[in-house]
Amino acid sequence: MLKLRGGIAAIAFICLSSSAHAADPLAAGREALAEDNPGDLWVQVGERLFHEKRGPKKASLEQCDFGLGPGKLEGAYAHLPRYFPDTDKVQDLESRLLTCMMTLQGFSREEAIKYHFGDDDHMSNMESLSAFVASKSNGKKMDVQLSNQKEYDMFKAGEYIFYRRSGPLDFACSTCHTEKGKRVRLQDLPDMNDPQEIRAVVAGWPAYLGTKSRVLTMQARLYECVWQMRMPDLGYLSDMSIALTTYLNHKGNGAVIKAPGVRR
C-alpha cells in the first residue's frame, strides 16, 4: 500500500512538473534566444552612436546627464524615471536622451525622434541608444525613488491611469494585468501586483522581440498596449507614458536589470 501511494505521489509529481512547464512553453524559446541575444547588436550600435560626434553641434552624448552626473552611465537607468531640475520635468530614459540630443547635439525634436520606433526599413537610433544606456545598469537593482513631489505626482498619475477604464472597449491596464494566470492566446499576462512578476517585466526592457526581429523600448511597449486597448495613440514621450513608466518601474523596484531582455 505504501509502495502504491509512493507511486501515485510520483505520478502526481510528474504531472505537476510537466504542467508547470507547459504553462509557459515559450520560456524555453526565450531562454534559448537569450543565450546569444541579438539585442546585444543594438547595444553595440548604441555605443557607437553614443560616442560619435553627431548633429549640428558635432557633439557626442558623452556629457549627457542621466541623473548621476554628466557622462555617468553605470547604474543611471536603475533610477529612471526621475526628476531633472534643468528641464523641470520627470523624464524616462528616452525623454532624457531626447533632451541631450537637443541640447548637446543641437538636433531638432523632429529630427531626433524621426524614427523613434524602428521598422523593417529603418533602425532606430533611439532604440539603439536606449539599449546601450540601459545595459550599463545590468546587474543593478531597479531603484526608482519618489523623493521629489513631481516624481510622486507622476507615480500617482500612473497608478490612476493603470486602473482607469476608458476607450471603446472599456479597458484599463488593470483589466489584464492585476490577476494571476491570465493570458492572451498563449502569452502569459504578468500580474503587475505580484512583485515577482512585475520585476521580471521591468528588468528586461528595452527588449529584443523575436517576432519583430528588433529591439523595442518601454515606450514602444506602452504604445502597443494602448493600441491594443483601442485608445487614441499614446504620444511618444507623453506625460501619460512617463506616468505609466514611473508607476511600473517603481513597483518593480528591486528587479535586477538585465537589458536588453528577450521577448516573444
Add this chain to the structure above:
Amino acid sequence: MAEPMKIRATLQGDVADVRILMLHPMETGQRKDAKGQIVPLHFIQSVIVTHNGKTVVDAQWSQAISRNPFLGVHVKGAKAGDKIAVTWTDNKNEKRTDEVAVAAAS
C-alpha cells in the same frame, strides 16, 4: 553600413564553441516598403570563418537566411588565445571582418 558582429568563442575541451551574431537586413527581394515599392535583394552571400588564418568554414548563403543571422561553429583543435576571424560579404559587396581570441573554458 556594416555594423560590427558579436562573436563569442569559448573553449570546451579542444573544441572552440564559436557563436556569431551579425547585424544585417537580409532582404529577400519580396518585401514591399511602406510606399509599396519592392525592397531590393540585399543579403549576405559569403561567410568565411578562419582559425589562426586557416579557413574552417566557407559558406555561401542565400536570401533564405533570416534577418540578423546567427551562426554557430565548433572548431576542433583550438587552444585558448587562438584567433577566430569572421568575414561576411553581401551582394552589394559590403564587407565586415571581426576577430576574437578564443577564451579559456570558464
